[in-house]
Amino acid sequence: MTPQNDQNNVVNGPESLVHILPHLFGYHPEASLVLSGLTPEGRPVHIIRIALPADTSDWQGAVQNLFKYQQSKASERPGTVAGLVAWICPDPADPLYGEHSMTRHRHLAGLLGVTAHHCGADLQEVVYVTRDRYWLMSTDAFGEGRPISSPPAEFDATALPRSGDVRAALAPVTGDRAYAIAKAVDKVLKDADVQIRTTGHMAVAKDAAALIERTIRDLVNGTTTIEQIPDDTAAWLLVGLQYSDVAGVALEHCEDSELPAARDLWLHLARLCPDDVNWCVVEPTVLYAATSWGLGQEGIARLALHAASDVTGEYHLIRLLVYAMNVEHSYEGFRKRLRDSRASRSDAITG
CATH class of the missing domain: 3.40.140.10 (Cytidine Deaminase, domain 2)
Known part of the structure; x- marks a missing residue:
């Protein structure tokens, strides 16, 4: 550190x-x-x-x-x-x-x-x-x-x-809420499997990227709130983020107007990953870290990265963010690369 x-x-x-x-x-x-x-x-x-x-x-x-x-x-x-x-x-x-x-x-x-x-x-x-x-x-x-x-x-x-407070904020839902989201994710996996057999992984990834774009836009515009996001939508987002290209699209939502809404979304999704859905938690947690850094909360960002690293020892976005924070020391330099990636992206979702 x-x-x-x-x-x-x-x-x-x-x-x-x-x-x-x-x-x-x-x-x-x-x-x-x-x-x-x-x-x-x-x-x-x-x-x-x-x-x-x-x-x-x-x-x-x-x-x-x-x-x-x-x-x-x-x-x-x-x-x-x-x-x-x-x-x-x-x-x-x-x-x-x-x-x-x-x-x-x-x-x-x-x-x-x-x-x-x-x-x-x-x-x-x-x-x-x-x-x-x-x-x-x-x-x-x-x-x-x-x-x-x-x-x-x-x-x-x-x-x-305080690290204890950040860990508590990332604690997963429990009880009936945990059961409901696990059930929603299970249904999405079955639906995604049907879609993959029909149109392939690329179509699923493109749909997931579009859902991210739409959800963040609606949150920014105030046409929806975190509490109004249906479980099936949250489940699709969690499953879609397992595609590295989709996680990259999510990371590119880095503008000042987007960061608060995106950060709230990633925290919400990270908390919707109890034990049965724990395999989904790394991506939204790392995205929560990135947006926290963008909002000037480097301490929270580092703690979120610790939490993600506790789940998986190897994930390219963790390495990317740790390098950016330790070597570049500036979110602006990191954001410039994200803007360049976002501007050059055209049909970049490979699935």
């Missing part, structure tokens, strides 16, 4: 470790384990974030992987790390969230210290961070922890999303 504005990020005391954390990612990491090197000037470098394992039996392996990744990064620029710091960021959905969870995770902090010693690294601090309190695991043995004070203006993170 590339740090945000790392030229301004300097650790100059225990509390700054808490204030600086969300600015390393563009969001508040939760259910996460983070390890960072510190330069002699106190700047975080070679920052690694992994999911915090819920099962204690997975802690040792997670810590070993964390240090392996960190050392691999550090080897690319030897001599830049004077010490290490780690953050344990619990899941706010944990019923023991807070002091009790901190006590449970002391063993994890110990594993971090032991592993650092075996690696010959100087682990200067392990910080346990909740939404309103923090503990320095080297000194705060018990108690309610330290309240997180208001940071300096340059470290104000109130506008940055």
